[in-house]
Amino acid sequence: MKITLKIWRQRDCQSKGEFKEYHLDKVSKDMSFLEMLDTLNIKLIKQGDLPVEFDHDCREGICGQCGVMINGIAHGPLKNTTTCQLHMRSFNDGDTIYVEPFKASAFPIVRDLKVNRSALDHIITSGGYVSVDTGQAPEANSIPVTFEQAEAAFDAAACIGCGACVASCKNSSAALFTSAKISHLAQLPQGDKETSTRVVSMVNQMEEEGFGHCTNTEACEVECPEGISVLNIARMNYEYNRSRLMKK
Amino acid sequence: MSKTLKAPIPEGPLAEKWNNYKAKARLVSPNNRKQLEVIVVGTGLAGASAAASLAEMGYNVKSFCFQDSPRRAHSVAAQGGVNAAKNYKNDGDSVYRMFYDTLKGGDFRSREANTYRLAECSASLIDQAVAQGVPFGREYGGYLRNRSFGGVQVSRTFYARGQTGQQLLLGSYQALLRQQHTGKVKLYARHEMLDVVIIDGRARGIIARNLDTGEIERHGAHTVVLATGGFGKIYYLSTLAMGCNASAIWRAHKKGAYMANPSWTQIHPTSLPQSGEHQSKLTLMSESLRNDGRIWVPKDKNETRAPGEIPEDDRDYYLERKYPSFGNLAPRDISSRAAKEQIDLGKGVGPLKNAVYLDFSRAINEYGKDVIAERYGNLFTMYKKITGIDAYKEPMKISPAAHFSMGGLWVDYELMTTVPGLFAIGEANFSDHGANRLGANSLLQACVDGYFILPYTLQNYLADQIKIPKIEVDHPAFEESEKLVKDQMQSFLSCKGKKTAEEFHKELGKELYDKCGLLRTKNGLEKAIENIRNLREEYKTNLLVPGSAEEVNSELEKAGRVADYMELAELMCVDALHREESCGAHFRAEFQTEDGEARRDDENFCYSAAWEWTGNASQPILNREPLVFDTVKPTVRSYK
Numbered sequence: 001m002k003i004t005l006k007i008w009r010q011r012d013c014q015s016k017g018e019f020k021e022y023h024l025d026k027v028s029k030d031m032s033f034l035e036m037l038d039t040l041n042i043k044l045i046k047q048g049d050l051p052v053e054f055d056h057d058c059r060e061g062i063c064g065q066c067g068v069m070i071n072g073i074a075h076g077p078l079k080n081t082t083t084c085q086l087h088m089r090s091f092n093d094g095d096t097i098y099v100e101p102f103k104a105s106a107f108p109i110v111r112d113l114k115v116n117r118s119a120l121d122h123i124i125t126s127g128g129y130v131s132v133d134t135g136q137a138p139e140a141n142s143i144p145v146t147f148e149q150a151e152a153a154f155d156a157a158a159c160i161g162c163g164a165c166v167a168s169c170k171n172s173s174a175a176l177f178t179s180a181k182i183s184h185l186a187q188l189p190q191g192d193k194e195t196s197t198r199v200v201s202m203v204n205q206m207e208e209e210g211f212g213h214c215t216n217t218e219a220c221e222v223e224c225p226e227g228i229s230v231l232n233i234a235r236m237n238y239e240y241n242r243s244r245l246m247k248k
Numbered sequence: 249m250s251k252t253l254k255a256p257i258p259e260g261p262l263a264e265k266w267n268n269y270k271a272k273a274r275l276v277s278p279n280n281r282k283q284l285e286v287i288v289v290g291t292g293l294a295g296a297s298a299a300a301s302l303a304e305m306g307y308n309v310k311s312f313c314f315q316d317s318p319r320r321a322h323s324v325a326a327q328g329g330v331n332a333a334k335n336y337k338n339d340g341d342s343v344y345r346m347f348y349d350t351l352k353g354g355d356f357r358s359r360e361a362n363t364y365r366l367a368e369c370s371a372s373l374i375d376q377a378v379a380q381g382v383p384f385g386r387e388y389g390g391y392l393r394n395r396s397f398g399g400v401q402v403s404r405t406f407y408a409r410g411q412t413g414q415q416l417l418l419g420s421y422q423a424l425l426r427q428q429h430t431g432k433v434k435l436y437a438r439h440e441m442l443d444v445v446i447i448d449g450r451a452r453g454i455i456a457r458n459l460d461t462g463e464i465e466r467h468g469a470h471t472v473v474l475a476t477g478g479f480g481k482i483y484y485l486s487t488l489a490m491g492c493n494a495s496a497i498w499r500a501h502k503k504g505a506y507m508a509n510p511s512w513t514q515i516h517p518t519s520l521p522q523s524g525e526h527q528s529k530l531t532l533m534s535e536s537l538r539n540d541g542r543i544w545v546p547k548d549k550n551e552t553r554a555p556g557e558i559p560e561d562d563r564d565y566y567l568e569r570k571y572p573s574f575g576n577l578a579p580r581d582i583s584s585r586a587a588k589e590q591i592d593l594g595k596g597v598g599p600l601k602n603a604v605y606l607d608f609s610r611a612i613n614e615y616g617k618d619v620i621a622e623r624y625g626n627l628f629t630m631y632k633k634i635t636g637i638d639a640y641k642e643p644m645k646i647s648p649a650a651h652f653s654m655g656g657l658w659v660d661y662e663l664m665t666t667v668p669g670l671f672a673i674g675e676a677n678f679s680d681h682g683a684n685r686l687g688a689n690s691l692l693q694a695c696v697d698g699y700f701i702l703p704y705t706l707q708n709y710l711a712d713q714i715k716i717p718k719i720e721v722d723h724p725a726f727e728e729s730e731k732l733v734k735d736q737m738q739s740f741l742s743c744k745g746k747k748t749a750e751e752f753h754k755e756l757g758k759e760l761y762d763k764c765g766l767l768r769t770k771n772g773l774e775k776a777i778e779n780i781r782n783l784r785e786e787y788k789t790n791l792l793v794p795g796s797a798e799e800v801n802s803e804l805e806k807a808g809r810v811a812d813y814m815e816l817a818e819l820m821c822v823d824a825l826h827r828e829e830s831c832g833a834h835f836r837a838e839f840q841t842e843d844g845e846a847r848r849d850d851e852n853f854c855y856s857a858a859w860e861w862t863g864n865a866s867q868p869i870l871n872r873e874p875l876v877f878d879t880v881k882p883t884v885r886s887y888k
């Protein structure tokens with residue numbers, strides 16, 4: 001296949017960025033999207049140019065490190081798929097593909113397609129855990145968790161923290177990310193005890209990091225590679241309001 | 249001079265050793281702990297659990313990883329599960345049985361006391377993870393569910409769908425960030441460790457590069473823990489992440505830490521086959537699939553029919569045929585080698601004839617599609633994404649791939665390397681799995697090392713370090729290390745040759761996979777050593793790295809990693825060549841039984857080889873740690 005790429009190039013968060021055009025003519029349908037970028041980079045390096053910097057690690061769709069906007073869609077056209085698991089068979093010969101970083105004010109650009117998503121870690125740091133020290137745990141089967149509870153908690157816990165939800169939201173809100181963690185823990189007896197303090201700290205931190213407000217456009221769920229449900233946001237709002245009411 | 253190494257083992261019968269150790273280990277009083285600094289490199293299960301646990305105890309911890317968040321360490325990719333001797337199934341499991349399975353699985357090439365301790369601590373790990381909120385699979389009544397995994401006959405594997413590693417890692421990541429919240433942990437993401445700094449014979453810090461700015465940083469501490477994972481990526485095509493590397497442990501090796509059994513690499517039987525030259529990694533399909541999937545190839549190597557049209561009589565379910573009692577659940581080394589045998593006979597399937605079938609049709613008929621979907625749904629979806637094929641309708645095509653490093657830094661019972669104050673935990677060390685690791689045992693090892701062992705052994709080490717003041721980074725040793733690191737980077741940048749680091753890596757990987765992979769021979773290994781030396785020479789003159797050292801530069805990062813691989817690769821071949829026996833994953837064609845199974849030589853090779861760096865990559869010194877079996881008598885490892 002022949003592919004034309006328009007890739008966002010930007011030296012660092014202070015510099016101005018722009019799209020640059022590149023052409024590749026021997027793209028195989030079996031290549032992953034990132035392998036296509038690898039091929040481009042080898043070409044650039046050999047021409048004496050700087051390669052396109054992009055983030056990736058596992059290339060299995062689980063670490064959450066990859067992620068770019070492909071033709072305006074976070075992680076590209078395939079539903080429930082990370083950038084690294086997208087293959088060139090999803091494109092056609094002669095296509096022009098626009099590639100941009102995940103843009104959000106809370107995600108400063110490091111270079112080209114690489115962004116800094118530490119803000120997501122900070123939200124977890126503010127309370128996204130069960131407060132249990134090593135050694136304190138009771139025997140595992142002493143707290144039964146029903147099959148349904150475990151499955152529901154898992155659905156929320158499956159979030160890979162890639163930030164696609166933020167990038168696809170017109171308000172750059174991290175509500176889906178934050179609510180997934182709140183829901184995961186709130187649905188388990190182990191995590192439920194701290195729900196009301198957790199939800200307040202995490203929501204406050206989310207705002208402090210400069211993420212926008214959720215206005216229920218639900219774009220995040222559509223582009224989430226793990227299919228995390230917006231119902232988690234509803235649960236977060238519910239828990240948040242409940243916690244504030246209880247304080248009064 | 250070759251030495252005999254000893255790893256002092258606590259007294260008492262096997263089942264009492266760890267308790268005896270804990271009872272006598274020295275402690276640091278809570279007040280003194282806050283004066284001590286610990287560096288933990290790595291935030292996988294081993295690193296995150298260690299850093300969190302140590303911070304909970306009151307130590308000041310600096311935690312490093314090269315990814316942009318600690319949650320992305322490659323532990324996240326583990327699918328299948330984690331073992332623990334809970335005996336919830338009432339099927340005869342026990343600590344002893346788990347210990348024995350692990351020792352036997354490793355072909356009697358691991359240290360008895362370490363292996364026993366792994367099994368002994370396994371149950372607590374499940375308790376800890378559940379308390380953290382890890383959503384393990386449950387029965388309808390609410391109790392934990394188990395399944396079986398390769399190489400054992402009980403069900404002791406706990407799992408969270410096909411994402412066990414992710415969920416366990418999130419548990420320890422959250423514990424880590426909870427300590428960041430208390431201020432006890434300082435996190436350094438996107439930092440790559442490039443050297444260990446040694447002062448007066450003890451590890452006292454590291455040199456790290458901030459990957460966002462290129463800045464070289466010095467970090468001092470009373471002790472350094474390496475939890476930097478496996479180096480299977482040395483084969484280029486592997487199930488590891490792109491950034492996985494040997495650099496941290498290799499640079500520690502060059503500072504005096506011995507490397508043990510570096511050639512023992514697990515080649516996983518159920519990965520997706522390579523589809524072309526562009527390929528950058530191989531995706532693992534969890535071994536748990538072998539619980540319900542049946543492996544076969546066509547009997548006729550010229551078979552052209554689609555798999556569904558090949559009648560039963562024309563199929564060879566070779567694992568069921570050769571290993572009737574374990575069948576499709578035969579251990580990994582055996583399954584991989586058997587697959588290679590079929591592929592080499594020309595019976596491989598797929599366009600490159602480099603795969604075998606993994607067939608679910610019988611399980612789907614027996615239990616229904618829904619049950620299979622509930623068990624493996626995400627794996628079937630992943631398969632479809634990558635290959636475009638629906639495995640509910642057509643068998644998967646799978647093939648062996650480099651996966652896990654049983655070898656690593658040599659450590660003693662306390663998980664300390666041969667450099668005082670330098671510890672290695674998780675996959676980075678060599679300790680518990682012998683010559684072949686059993687499935688679902690390494691998530692366990694990483695966690696047990698970090699949560700339950702290191703907090704005791706590190707404290708034992710630190711007990712007499714409270715008098716040592718804060719380590720200052722203007723010490724000449726830091727200066728020297730920093731200069732070493734900077735000079736090396738400059739040499740990569742100024743080389744201005746014609747080949748990228750990635751291209752060199754691919755060549756090296758292929759050489760290693762062909763000659764130091766599933767099947768090894770004297771001739772092949774000698775040839776590989778020669779070729780690797782040539783490649784290493786070429787690397788010095790023909791490497792092309794763009795950009796500069798003072799900025800984001802992924803190519804420069806790769807160049808450093810590949811330079812280390814070039815040296816380690818030779819040591820792997822030397823290790824494989826010197827070991828004139830077959831054991832576990834190490835299969836030397838010259839040493840096999842009449843029916844083609846591994847022939848171990850306990851008389852001459854019942855030891856761990858711990859290699860010492862001499863300053864010349866081609867002249868390592870072999871030291872031996874004899875393996876003494878007090879409780880168990882090594883037998884011929886048979887799965888027939």
Ligand SMILES: Cc1cc2nc3c(=O)[nH]c(=O)nc-3n(C[C@H](O)[C@H](O)[C@H](O)COP(=O)(O)OP(=O)(O)OC[C@H]3O[C@@H](n4cnc5c(N)ncnc54)[C@H](O)[C@@H]3O)c2cc1C
Binds near residue numbers: 292652692
């Ligand atoms: C695809 C796959 C599936 C697996 N499935 C299973 C399974 O089902 N069950 C099982 O028991 N085991 C499984 N394993 C094995 C198991 O996942 C690993 O052995 C284990 O997770 C290793 O954990 P770790 O903490 O030692 O290393 P890792 O999780 O690899 O972490 C390494 C850490 O070190 C850091 N690091 C490395 N080098 C540097 C450096 N130079 N500077 C700074 N930081 C550095 C990284 O950033 C990372 O944080 C699987 C492995 C793979 C690859």
Ligand code: FES
Binds near residue numbers: 064065082084
């Ligand atoms: S690289 Fe890990 S999810 Fe894409």
